[in-house]
Amino acid sequence: MHLDLALPDGRSVHLRLSDAALTASYGPDLVYTLDRGGRLVGAFRDGRNLRRGLDGRVLARWRHGRGPRQRSWLEPWEAGDLMIALRRDLGLVAAQSLPAPLAAAVQAGLAFDEATDVEEYHRVYSPVAILPPDQYQALVLQATEGCSFNTCTFCALYRGQPFRVKDPDEFALHIEDVRDFFGDGISFRRSIFLADANALIVPQERLLPLFSTLATAFALMPENMPQAKQRAWLETHPDGVSGIYAFVDGLSAERKSVDDFHALRLRGLRRVYIGLESGHEPLLAWLRKPSTAAAMLDAVQRLKAAGLHVGVIVLTGIGGQRFHEGHCRDTAAILNAMALGPGDIIYYSPFESDPEAPYAVLASAEGIEPATPAFAGMQETAIRRGLTLPPPLAGPKQVPYNLRDFVY
Ligand code: SF4
Structure with missing residues (x-):
């Protein structure tokens, strides 16, 4: 109107x-x-x-x-x-x-009433630390809180926050609270992001009931609905969502088989986001990332074998000159090996040191130069040059992911 x-x-x-x-x-x-x-x-x-x-x-x-x-x-x-x-x-x-x-x-x-709304938001949610850029307007549902690892030296997103998994009753209550909080405004949120950092770490026998709870609480858009019909479907389904989305990490993904991921896909999971950061194993080890590049490649391959889309996040500008050549070379190589296609996304995230994280102190102690936007931009260009992706319509999207743009 x-x-x-x-x-x-x-x-x-x-x-x-x-x-x-x-x-x-x-x-x-x-x-x-x-x-x-x-x-x-x-x-x-x-x-x-x-x-x-x-x-x-x-x-x-x-x-x-x-x-x-x-x-x-x-x-x-x-x-x-x-x-x-x-x-x-x-x-x-x-x-x-x-x-x-x-x-x-x-x-x-x-x-x-803004004051009441903000107060209610803090009651319903523990801090929503980050989302992938295409999920900033999602309906966040926190099946877990925090990060189960909290080891990465560059990340302070969940530092000090204990990791925990909600039981099915608590999660069902959380969904009700979130619905009440948004009220009529819930129609602005047309996807579900299952938070926080790695909700898919929840063992499959506990995860399936969580997904069933979601399926009864929301109408899920049928998979692969043509773009032209999606708008009409959403208009006729006021509580409808395009699907369920979540982060995963390499270690958590190792505990799920292709069949497990497929079962989640049948219950509405559509795209899974993985923080690869780099394909260069020495850099990942130095950053104390909890999994290896090989494990993350394997995770992506299993997710794709289950018919899911993936979002792969690459950090640019991290590790200085010491890791530069290996980071660009091995990251391009692993992205090429992932056989990404339509519906998949590569995110380039320029690294900015967070004063709450130990990275800057560790880097300085080892003579690694501070990150700069220019260095991050140069690394993105170098990684892109090493890619052998299919032509745009047959390949993944490549988009920026600046953490400073995040608002929920
Ligand atoms: S980068 Fe991911 S896995 Fe590492 S500490 Fe941060 S949230 Fe946890």
């Missing part, structure tokens, strides 16, 4: 209402997007793209001309100012005569 309105302050607004969101455009320089629960999820304002997380923080991204993309978190007062402006601008719309569905969506935006 679309509607154009002239406002009393001289501006005009274009409203667009879909089953997932209300978008209000006050000209090309000011746009708000709200989920159907009235929660602000994104905006364009002052030349910057803004993405609001469920914790109330707002990430701004912008670019000057052809320069590099800039990012920063809004100060709390700036985020507050955004919410005040949204209320003022929605209020002008609410005073107009609107068709009932639009009036209801605008009223939901005006009634949205």
